[in-house]
Amino acid sequence: MKAxxxxxxxxxxxxxxxxxWAKKNGDVVRMGISDYAQDQLGDIVFVELPEVGSSFDKGExxxxxxxxxxxxxxxxxxxxxxxxxxxxxxDAPELVNSAPYDGGWMMEIKASDPAELxxxxxxxxxxxxxxx
Amino acid sequence: xxxxxKTTPLNSWHRRQGANMADFGGYxxxxxxxxxxxxxxxxxxxxxxxxxxxxxxxxxxxxxxxxLLQYCFTNxxxxxxxxxxxxxSPGRCVYGAFLDENGHTIDDAIVFYVAADxxxxxxxxxxxxxxxxxxxxxxxxxxxxxxxxxxxxxxxxIQGPAAAKILGGVLADPKTVFAGMPYxxxxxxxxxxxxxxxxxxxxxxTPILLSRTGYTGEFGFEMFLAPDKIQRLWERLLxxxxxxxxxxxxxxxxxxxxxxAVLPLSHQDIGHWPFINHPWPFALPFTADQTxxxxxxxxxxxxxxxxxxxxxxxxxxxxLRKISAGEGSRVIDAxxxxxxxxxxxxxxxxxxxxxxxxxxxxSPDQPEGFKAKGLxxxxxxxxxxxSVGQQVDxxxxxxxxxxxxxxxxxxxxxxxxPMADML
Numbered sequence: 001m002k003a004x005x006x007x008x009x010x011x012x013x014x015x016x017x018x019x020x021w022a023k024k025n026g027d028v029v030r031m032g033i034s035d036y037a038q039d040q041l042g043d044i045v046f047v048e049l050p051e052v053g054s055s056f057d058k059g060e061x062x063x064x065x066x067x068x069x070x071x072x073x074x075x076x077x078x079x080x081x082x083x084x085x086x087x088x089x090x091d092a093p094e095l096v097n098s099a100p101y102d103g104g105w106m107m108e109i110k111a112s113d114p115a116e117l118x119x120x121x122x123x124x125x126x127x128x129x130x131x132x
Numbered sequence: 133x134x135x136x137x138k139t140t141p142l143n144s145w146h147r148r149q150g151a152n153m154a155d156f157g158g159y160x161x162x163x164x165x166x167x168x169x170x171x172x173x174x175x176x177x178x179x180x181x182x183x184x185x186x187x188x189x190x191x192x193x194x195x196x197x198x199x200l201l202q203y204c205f206t207n208x209x210x211x212x213x214x215x216x217x218x219x220x221s222p223g224r225c226v227y228g229a230f231l232d233e234n235g236h237t238i239d240d241a242i243v244f245y246v247a248a249d250x251x252x253x254x255x256x257x258x259x260x261x262x263x264x265x266x267x268x269x270x271x272x273x274x275x276x277x278x279x280x281x282x283x284x285x286x287x288x289x290i291q292g293p294a295a296a297k298i299l300g301g302v303l304a305d306p307k308t309v310f311a312g313m314p315y316x317x318x319x320x321x322x323x324x325x326x327x328x329x330x331x332x333x334x335x336x337x338t339p340i341l342l343s344r345t346g347y348t349g350e351f352g353f354e355m356f357l358a359p360d361k362i363q364r365l366w367e368r369l370l371x372x373x374x375x376x377x378x379x380x381x382x383x384x385x386x387x388x389x390x391x392x393a394v395l396p397l398s399h400q401d402i403g404h405w406p407f408i409n410h411p412w413p414f415a416l417p418f419t420a421d422q423t424x425x426x427x428x429x430x431x432x433x434x435x436x437x438x439x440x441x442x443x444x445x446x447x448x449x450x451x452l453r454k455i456s457a458g459e460g461s462r463v464i465d466a467x468x469x470x471x472x473x474x475x476x477x478x479x480x481x482x483x484x485x486x487x488x489x490x491x492x493x494x495s496p497d498q499p500e501g502f503k504a505k506g507l508x509x510x511x512x513x514x515x516x517x518x519s520v521g522q523q524v525d526x527x528x529x530x531x532x533x534x535x536x537x538x539x540x541x542x543x544x545x546x547x548x549x550p551m552a553d554m555l
Binding site (some may be wrong): 001002003039040042043044045064066070071073 | 151163167168169170384387388452454455456478528530531
């Protein structure tokens with residue numbers, strides 16, 4: 001298990017209380033799960049994502065991430081329409097472990113309210129949450 | 133009152149390695165170190181070491197020790213060895229359970245026949261007190277002394293096809309030790325004053341009780357020794373096994389390995405319901421025609437006139453997706469009727485389906501292009517008898533998946549391979 005100071009938490013991403021990250025990527029917002037979340041879950045063996053074109057509210061469950069031990073829910077960091085999913089995760093779900101912010105991204109979302117992204121936690125606030 | 137979580141002698145070692153730790157049976161135990169998938173797979177093609185010092189042991193000694201165990205333990209010590217059902221002999225051990233008067237499971241156990249009038253009972257974490265009390269309570273004037281060795285005995289396992297090759301590197305006389313050591317036999321003793329202690333010594337002189345058993349379905353050993361000797365053996369095995377890619381393995385890999393090997397987890401797959409109609413009939417003293425029991429034992433009457441007709445079956449899914457087992461889970465038959473709950477649902481990452489058949493990374497008959505992507509597997513408890521091949525759905529509040537009732541899960545397991553093939 002990683003110590004808090006070993007976690008990779010990019011400055012330019014925003015974080016949720018449920019350990020998802022979200023980051024602006026051109027016109028859309030890219031999201032995934034944080035280094036802390038992947039470390040807690042252990043080896044990810046399956047990621048279940050919704051169809052491109054589906055819409056969800058902020059905080060709504062949109063999919064699951066499955067480790068050898070357990071199945072965990074994934075929640076929308078912001079509301080919006082899914083414009084892309086990371087197809088690479090179908091064959092290589094372990095990318096979520098090895099590169100949670102790069103190759104292990106999960107979806108791109110067209111935000112219904114751009115202010116929702118700004119309202120998420122900064123790295124500093126997320127670190128405070130992790131420290132309890 | 134404060135509950136203090138217990139630790140094993142290897143606890144600081146696990147923490148130094150950055151293992152993901154959790155409470156299991158009242159002990160702070162490693163779930164995995166860096167990758168549970170790698171840990172699972174190494175036991176199928178190399179070897180893994182497991183800290184199992186959280187498990188408990190109770191000794192039963194005296195002229196009527198055997199009689200006490202016959203009365204309290206489900207298996208028939210006079211008729212349990214091999215297809216010929218021969219009596220248990222010194223140096224052999226046998227699987228079974230301790231039941232209450234309702235036929236419900238107190239705990240499952242392996243009984244080791246150490247020497248004349250001397251037995252060791254190995255049970256699950258935190259169960260030493262309960263099983264020792266149960267035996268004591270049922271003494272009934274028999275001449276037998278029951279001693280709980282909880283936290284006074286160290287234990288670790290090495291499991292996987294390379295286990296003997298690695299272990300041989302730290303034993304004083306591996307050739308003699310490994311000669312004549314079939315599945316479910318053991319040698320040596322952890323007590324330096326025991327006359328058996330000379331049978332198995334590490335090359336530094338430490339006496340151990342070495343047993344050809346385990347909880348993974350793979351070839352390997354369980355080792356019992358003084359707690360203060362555990363860390364040295366652990367580190368030496370990791371060193372000796374370097375070229376075989378030996379890995380320390382946590383409880384998560386242990387759980388997925390045992391699920392694929394159709395082995396029950398006590399208090400989850402067996403528990404407060406009658407210990408019958410399950411995939412482990414060899415743990416009960418059935419007569420040859422399976423219609424009655426060969427001996428009297430606590431719980432027998434309840435099992436014979438049981439009214440709770442629940443059946444426990446092993447299942448395997450179609451891919452690696454699983455559900456959350458336990459109280460919120462459901463088993464649904466073809467008519468959409470809820471017929472039971474899911475006891476265990478794990479992913480065996482060493483197996484997969486190809487044209488409907490299950491193959492393992494260790495299968496010599498793998499079809500071309502086969503890749504083990506992992507398979508969901510475990511146990512269901514249902515209100516009717518299901519047949520092998522029958523499909524049911526299992527569901528939690530999130531998803532529903534189709535699984536097949538099976539009589540075996542991970543093929544080509546190595547646990548029973550002849551020792552000569554493994555050296």
